[in-house]
Amino acid sequence: MLATRAVLAISGDYNDAATAGEIFRGTSTYIQTCEQILALFAGHVGQVYFRHDPDGRRDPLVMTIFELTKH
Numbered sequence: 001m002l003a004t005r006a007v008l009a010i011s012g013d014y015n016d017a018a019t020a021g022e023i024f025r026g027t028s029t030y031i032q033t034c035e036q037i038l039a040l041f042a043g044h045v046g047q048v049y050f051r052h053d054p055d056g057r058r059d060p061l062v063m064t065i066f067e068l069t070k071h
Contacts, residue, residue, distance in 0.1 A: 004069070004070040005046065005067055005069050005070075006068045007065065007066070007068070010037050010064055012061075012063075013061060013062070014031070014054035032054065032062065033053050034048075034064040037064050041068060044069050045069075046069045048064060048066045049065045049067070051063070052064070
């Protein structure tokens with residue numbers, strides 16, 4: 001059986017309890033690292049082409065580009 005592949009780019013702003021708005025406080029998962037994003041697709045992540053972990057408030061972007069595989 002052939003594997004199906006796709007390339008995904010996922011990004012967002014670093015978030016924690018101190019930066020979450022009242023609406024989302026206590027109801028959201030705070031994305032703080034590329035590893036957290038990749039873990040959502042555990043077992044289906046192929047090659048990781050790019051990753052950018054945030055550098056606190058100075059550079060709050062978390063982003064990764066990776067191959068998603070389906071067997």
